[in-house]
Structures are given as C-alpha cells and as structure tokens.
Amino acid sequence: MIAEGRRRAYQALIRVERDAAYLNVALQGALAGGKVDERDRALATEIAYGTLRRQITLDRLLSPLLRRPLAKLDPEVRVILRMSAYQMTWLDRVPAYAAANDGVELAKRHRPQAAALVNAVLRRYAERAQEWESLLKKALAGARDLERWSVMYSVPAWIVERLVADHGADRVLAALASMNEPAPMSLRANRLRGSREEVIARLAEEGVEARSGALADDGVRVQGQIDVTRLQAYRDGWVTIQDEGAMLVAPLLRPEPGMRVVDLCAAPGGKTTHLAELMNDRGEIDAYDVAMAKVRAVRQQAERLGVQSVHPRLGDGRQVEPGALYDAALVDAPCTGLGVMRRRPDLRYRRRPEDVAQLAQLQRSLLRRACAIVRSGGCVVYSTCTLLKEENESVVREVASDPSVGVRIEDIGGELTPNLAARVGERTAGFLLWPDWYETDGFFMARLRRI
Numbered sequence: 001m002i003a004e005g006r007r008r009a010y011q012a013l014i015r016v017e018r019d020a021a022y023l024n025v026a027l028q029g030a031l032a033g034g035k036v037d038e039r040d041r042a043l044a045t046e047i048a049y050g051t052l053r054r055q056i057t058l059d060r061l062l063s064p065l066l067r068r069p070l071a072k073l074d075p076e077v078r079v080i081l082r083m084s085a086y087q088m089t090w091l092d093r094v095p096a097y098a099a100a101n102d103g104v105e106l107a108k109r110h111r112p113q114a115a116a117l118v119n120a121v122l123r124r125y126a127e128r129a130q131e132w133e134s135l136l137k138k139a140l141a142g143a144r145d146l147e148r149w150s151v152m153y154s155v156p157a158w159i160v161e162r163l164v165a166d167h168g169a170d171r172v173l174a175a176l177a178s179m180n181e182p183a184p185m186s187l188r189a190n191r192l193r194g195s196r197e198e199v200i201a202r203l204a205e206e207g208v209e210a211r212s213g214a215l216a217d218d219g220v221r222v223q224g225q226i227d228v229t230r231l232q233a234y235r236d237g238w239v240t241i242q243d244e245g246a247m248l249v250a251p252l253l254r255p256e257p258g259m260r261v262v263d264l265c266a267a268p269g270g271k272t273t274h275l276a277e278l279m280n281d282r283g284e285i286d287a288y289d290v291a292m293a294k295v296r297a298v299r300q301q302a303e304r305l306g307v308q309s310v311h312p313r314l315g316d317g318r319q320v321e322p323g324a325l326y327d328a329a330l331v332d333a334p335c336t337g338l339g340v341m342r343r344r345p346d347l348r349y350r351r352r353p354e355d356v357a358q359l360a361q362l363q364r365s366l367l368r369r370a371c372a373i374v375r376s377g378g379c380v381v382y383s384t385c386t387l388l389k390e391e392n393e394s395v396v397r398e399v400a401s402d403p404s405v406g407v408r409i410e411d412i413g414g415e416l417t418p419n420l421a422a423r424v425g426e427r428t429a430g431f432l433l434w435p436d437w438y439e440t441d442g443f444f445m446a447r448l449r450r451i
C-alpha cells in the first residue's frame with residue numbers, strides 16, 4: 001500500500017505539473033479529503049515542497065538514466081521520478097526502498113505502461129542517490145558558472161544571472177542555499193490578546209512548543225511543522241501566520257493609535273492587521289486590493305483577530321482617491337517574489353524575465369499614488385519580497401528623485417536592531433533583509449517622508 005503522505009504529495013505535485021496550479025493551493029486540496037494524520041500531512045508537505053525546490057537539480061540527476069528527455073515523458077512519470085528521487089537524496093529518514101517501491105506503485109496506478117521504466121530508473125538512481133553533489137560537479141565541470149549555479153541551487157539561470165549582477169555571487173549563493181531548506185514556522189503574536197509570553201503560554205496549552213523570535217518584537221517561532229489553522233488559539237485570534245521578516249514592515253510606519261493609514265496592496269492582510277494591532281485598534285486603516293476574493297480574505301483575518309479599525313476595500317491602488325489625506329501609507333507591492341522561494345518554491349519556474357520590468361512599472365505607479373495621498377510630514381513605506389534592485393532601490397529612487405512627487409528617502413537604520421543594522425551595513429534607498437541571516441523570507445523595505 002502506498003504511504004498516505006506520498007499519495008497526497010503526488011496529488012499536489014501532479015496538479016502543479018499538469019495544470020500549473022499553485023503549490024500551496026494544490027497541496028491544500030490534496031490534504032483536504034478524508035482523514036490525514038499529522039505525520040502523513042508533514043510527509044506530504046515535505047515531499048511536495050522539497051521536490052519543487054530541487055526540481056532543476058533532480059531533472060539533471062535523472063536525465064542520464066533516461067533514454068528520452070524528461071520533458072518528453074508523461075507528466076505523471078516525471079512527477080513520480082522526481083518525488084521518489086527527492087526522497088532518496090534529501091529525506092534521511094525515508095529508506096530508499098520505501099521511496100522506490102511507492103514510486104513504482106504510484107506508476108502502476110497512474111501510468112501502468114510506464115511502471116517498468118519507473119522501476120528501472122529508480123533502482124539505478126538509488127545506487128547513486130547519496131552522491132548527487134559529486135556526480136553533478138563532475139557532469140558540470142566544463143559548464144559556465146551560471147549554468148552550474150542554476151543546476152546546483154535549482155533556480156532558473158536568468159534569475160541567478162540577474163541576482164548575481166545585482167549583488168555578487170557570494171551573497172546570492174548563500175541566500176539561494178538557505179532558500180532550499182524548509183522554512184521555519186513563524187507566527188505573529190496578537191498583542192491585543194496578550195503579551196508575546198502569554199501567547200506562547202496559550203500555544204503551550206495546546207501542546208505547541210514555541211519561543212520568541214530573534215528579530216521582530218511580535219515574532220514567535222514554533223518547533224516542527226504543524227497546521228496552525230487547526231489550533232483554537234489561531235481560531236480565537238491569538239496569532240497570525242506571518243514570516244518574521246514581514247513583521248519588520250508595519251512598525252516602519254510608526255503606527256500610533258488614532259492615525260489614518262492606507263494600505264494600497266493589502267491582501268491577505270498580514271501587514272494591515274499588524275498595523276491595527278500596533279495602533280491598538282484605534283484609528284482608520286483603509287485596506288485596498290484589486291481582487292474581490294482577496295478583499296474577503298482581509299476581512300476574514302480582521303474578524304478573526306477581532307480588529308475593527310481595518311476597512312477592506314476593493315480597488316486599484318493606483319486610483320485611490322481619498323476624501324482627506326492620510327497620515328501614512330503602505331505599499332507592499334506585487335513583485336517577482338524571489339525572496340520567498342523557500343515558502344513558494346513553484347514561483348521560480350513561473351516567472352519570466354519580462355515580468356520584472358512590468359512589475360517595476362506597476363510598483364512605481366503604486367508608490368507615486370501613495371505619495372500623492374499622504375499629508376505633508378506623513379510617511380510612505382515601500383516593501384517587497386523580492387531581491388532585485390529594479391523592483392526595489394530603483395523604484396524608490398526613481399519616484400523620490402521626481403521633484404513633483406515631493407518626498408525624501410529616510411534612513412531607517414536607527415530602527416533596526418543593532419545586530420541587523422551591523423549586517424545591513426551601508427544603506428542607500430532602504431535595506432534588504434537577506435533570507436539566510438535569520439531564516440526569514442527575503443524582504444526589501446524603505447521609507448519616504450512627504451515634504
């Protein structure tokens with residue numbers, strides 16, 4: 001019988017491969033039907049995420065064992081080979097024979113005519129599963145750096161090229177390596193419910209081991225991988241699932257009770273609700289997003305956390321026309337998401353080079369609008385979860401250098417913890433939180449002051 005975790009991982013991965021589904025959505029669907037215990041859930045998650053994180057590497061390792069190119073095989077066969085090989089190489093606790101046997105069983109069920117091929121390839125792969133690094137190094141000995149890095153870190157070459165051009169190879173390779181490891185579970189304590197210590201104690205009542213995060217005031221790190229949404233503490237609004245790096249953004253607006261704030265890209269509401277918590281739920285936060293389903297998600301989060309000051313609104317952030325100017329604005333812009341490859345490993349294969357310039361244009365328009373609807377002396381915080389200068393510093397600089405916009409870039413160094421400030425070093429137009437520093441996602445953040 002096929003292990004439940006592998007069966008569910010296959011269901012998620014085949015939807016990503018065949019239907020271009022988003023991994024998080026596909027996995028949620030795959031885990032939904034019937035009863036799945038925590039262990040199977042964790043195994044399915046680890047296999048699905050891990051296989052996608054290592055896809056380019058896996059394809060290169062599997063290719064010499066196949067007569068036809070992997071791309072020419074049925075998607076079912078591709079998925080089974082990749083996920084079985086992933087387990088053999090990267091999941092220490094899974095015996096190679098268990099991964100291979102279940103791979104063959106999955107093939108018998110979903111592509112019976114390819115079961116013999118899957119069996120033969122996986123048996124041969126098992127013999128070399130632990131030598132992946134030396135095998136690849138040998139195979140790529142004559143290759144260009146970019147190709148080597150792309151295969152070793154499983155990131156499309158155009159992305160590696162752009163990142164290295166922006167930041168240099170050492171910095172980028174450290175980040176890419178960290179983004180191929182599983183992401184730690186990170187929660188934000190809702191200070192309206194209790195202090196961080198009280199939130200940790202509340203989680204302990206449900207058997208969840210947690211500790212304070214190292215970076216953000218409200219950050220809580222949970223041991224292991226659990227489905228937080230099933231906890232009563234979550235349902236009662238004690239915590240929000242949020243990366244600890246993302247928790248640095250809302251405080252940069254210096255939120256105070258009674259302020260009028262606008263969030264031009266609010267869904268699913270992580271930073272909006274953080275603002276509401278920091279404002280003690282007093283004041284007004286207009287939270288815009290372009291998609292109705294997403295606006296609903298913001299409303300649901302606000303309700304779950306028990307905050308009243310958030311007003312979810314459907315609208316294009318570039319066209320917001322307020323009755324009166326705001327005290328502060330947040331533009332947490334849509335971006336290529338290259339800083340969140342760890343949590344969203346499928347993103348790197350979806351992105352196209354032309355996305356960067358298109359997104360940068362949207363980002364500039366959103367930032368310009370934010371600057372136009374904030375009062376003199378008010379601030380605008382610009383953030384992204386990407387690592388490319390074209391979407392980060394360049395956007396901020398271009399908007400700030402236009403005298404008709406009437407803003408100046410502020411140095412936010414004084415608001416970082418001393419450790420972080422030392423790492424960031426010299427800041428220009430904002431700063432980049434690298435994902436390998438604190439096991440967070442990668443974020444860029446900057447603050448502009450309206451003159």
Ligand SMILES: C[S@@+](CC[C@H](N)C(=O)[O-])C[C@H]1O[C@@H](n2cnc3c(N)ncnc32)[C@H](O)[C@@H]1O
Pocket residue numbers: 264265266267268269270271272288289290291294315316317318332333334335
């Ligand atoms: C990075 S996400 C925001 C995440 C959110 N701030 C949080 O912390 O949960 C960017 C959001 O911008 C939205 N968006 C894209 N284009 C937009 C536009 N023109 N106006 C408003 N929102 C937009 C997307 O739907 C997406 O929800």
